[in-house]
Amino acid sequence: MPVFFIVGGFANSAWWDSARRSGIGHADWLRTRFARLLRPTVAFVAVWTMGGTVVALAGVDADLVRLGGAIVSLPLASAGNPSGLLHGPPVDGRRRYGGSP
DSSP: OHHHHHHHHHHHHHHHHHHHHTTOOHHHHHHHHHHHHHHHHHHHHHHHHHHHHHHHHTTOOHHHHHHHHHHHHTTHHHHHIIIIITTHHHHHHHHHHSSOO
16 A cells, blocks of 8 residues: 555656646646546545435445445545645655755
8 A cells, every 4th residue: 555655646746847847836736636636536426425325215224335335435535645645745855855846
């Protein structure tokens, strides 16, 4: 799992460097980044919410439906962490200790 975050951080950093060289500001870059993550996330949540609703209405045990929803939602943590939490420190560190911001 740590490799996922390291590779994701490197990819975000490379993408940020490319955007900066193209004249794209940090706010625009973040807006684009979040839009790219939110579109498929909203679709994912909508499909699984509808599916869970259909299954619940079909009479499946409520505890089982909740468990299924919890398991299905686990990958959503991987979408938010690299984009929000892990972007700031690498950029700040590069600014403080050398390298291009």
